[in-house]
Amino acid sequence: MHVAVVGYGYWGSKHVRVLSTMPDVAVSVVDADKRRREEAEALYPSIRRTAGTIDEVLDEVDAVLVATPPGSHYDVAMRALSAGKHVLVEKPLATSVDDAEAMVAAADDNDVQLMVGHTFEYNPAVRQLRDIIRSGELGRVLYVDSARLSLGLYQRDVNVIWDLAPHDISIASYLLDELPVATSVWAHRNIGPWREDVAYLRLDFPSTHAFVHVSWLNPQKVRRTTVVGERRMAVYDDMSDNERIRIYDIGVDPADIDNPHMAHEMPVTYRTGNIISPFVPFREPLLVQDREFVDSIRSGVRSATPGERGLDIVRVLASTDVSMETGKVAPVLSRSAAARGVKASS
Numbered sequence: 001m002h003v004a005v006v007g008y009g010y011w012g013s014k015h016v017r018v019l020s021t022m023p024d025v026a027v028s029v030v031d032a033d034k035r036r037r038e039e040a041e042a043l044y045p046s047i048r049r050t051a052g053t054i055d056e057v058l059d060e061v062d063a064v065l066v067a068t069p070p071g072s073h074y075d076v077a078m079r080a081l082s083a084g085k086h087v088l089v090e091k092p093l094a095t096s097v098d099d100a101e102a103m104v105a106a107a108d109d110n111d112v113q114l115m116v117g118h119t120f121e122y123n124p125a126v127r128q129l130r131d132i133i134r135s136g137e138l139g140r141v142l143y144v145d146s147a148r149l150s151l152g153l154y155q156r157d158v159n160v161i162w163d164l165a166p167h168d169i170s171i172a173s174y175l176l177d178e179l180p181v182a183t184s185v186w187a188h189r190n191i192g193p194w195r196e197d198v199a200y201l202r203l204d205f206p207s208t209h210a211f212v213h214v215s216w217l218n219p220q221k222v223r224r225t226t227v228v229g230e231r232r233m234a235v236y237d238d239m240s241d242n243e244r245i246r247i248y249d250i251g252v253d254p255a256d257i258d259n260p261h262m263a264h265e266m267p268v269t270y271r272t273g274n275i276i277s278p279f280v281p282f283r284e285p286l287l288v289q290d291r292e293f294v295d296s297i298r299s300g301v302r303s304a305t306p307g308e309r310g311l312d313i314v315r316v317l318a319s320t321d322v323s324m325e326t327g328k329v330a331p332v333l334s335r336s337a338a339a340r341g342v343k344a345s346s
């Protein structure tokens, strides 16, 4: 199978690395920047060819992997889809709901696979955490808290929410097996006049809430998701080498505050117990994801993150734009609600 990776930047180069390990895949690299192409050629002599535009390789390839900045995902992916090529698009699938819907429709019309690069949904630790939640070990999920912080990388074409929060939204939605129905956002531009670089999101899921902090302006690199359950709490720390998941056997129970004999007692009682870190087998999520892309093309079976999944997350991101603009809770519009023009609620 011949795959063209379009965009050999920070992330596209990692796709080229993992695809190059697959004996049944030939890789070509497309990048508008000649220096990037030369670097790819120097590092990967096995590369079939390099090109400056997708049009130069479309006739030769079976599939296209789009790893350009988000603002160009729609144009690049639509060229490939309308040429009948299978396409994997990095997150976010597109920068508007209309574009994402058009991409899903184009994949359908051309009978090809469209997949979105929600890499964390292929992460063994995230998958294990979902199993832990599903097993009931944590009890009812009271809330999810997530932080994705570092110094940079400032993007040109999207704000920090569209850049980083697709991961947190997809992780929370994957863990809870639900989609948010509304969002509320506080975001701020600290540096330069262009884009918000720090944001706090509240995602209202049908069963609970998730709170997401994303930042390009933080001295520490943090990639952490905390699931607070009624019985136990779990922390997934993607920066940890050997304790990616920790399960805290701790909790808080309300005290009987109406009992006059307890008037001077604490309003709650605390439970404390062991902290356990289960073994998480290592498999590089990007490799798992890209392998699934190739396999889905061969078998015709849709991947775990098809275009529709990307569209769902773009709908949530579009809702954060509305909330940021109005300062109100904004519903996540389904296709039918969007068509009716439903507005943000207070």
Ligand SMILES: NC(=O)c1ccc[n+]([C@@H]2O[C@H](COP(=O)([O-])OP(=O)(O)OC[C@H]3O[C@@H](n4cnc5c(N)ncnc54)[C@H](O)[C@@H]3O)[C@@H](O)[C@H]2O)c1
Pocket (backbone or CB within 6 Å): 006, 007, 008, 009, 010, 011, 012, 030, 031, 032, 033, 036, 052, 053, 054, 066, 067, 068, 069, 070, 072, 076, 090, 091, 092, 117, 118, 119, 163
């Ligand atoms: N899944 C993940 O964990 C993850 C992590 C980082 C980035 N990403 C995503 O990967 C994508 C790329 O991000 P990045 O940080 O690698 O960006 P980058 O700026 O480092 O690289 C983008 C590359 O695309 C090239 N390019 C731009 N437009 C092009 C076009 N129309 N045709 C050909 N080449 C073009 C640029 O020359 C550049 O080399 C983004 O969508 C980003 O959100 C995903």
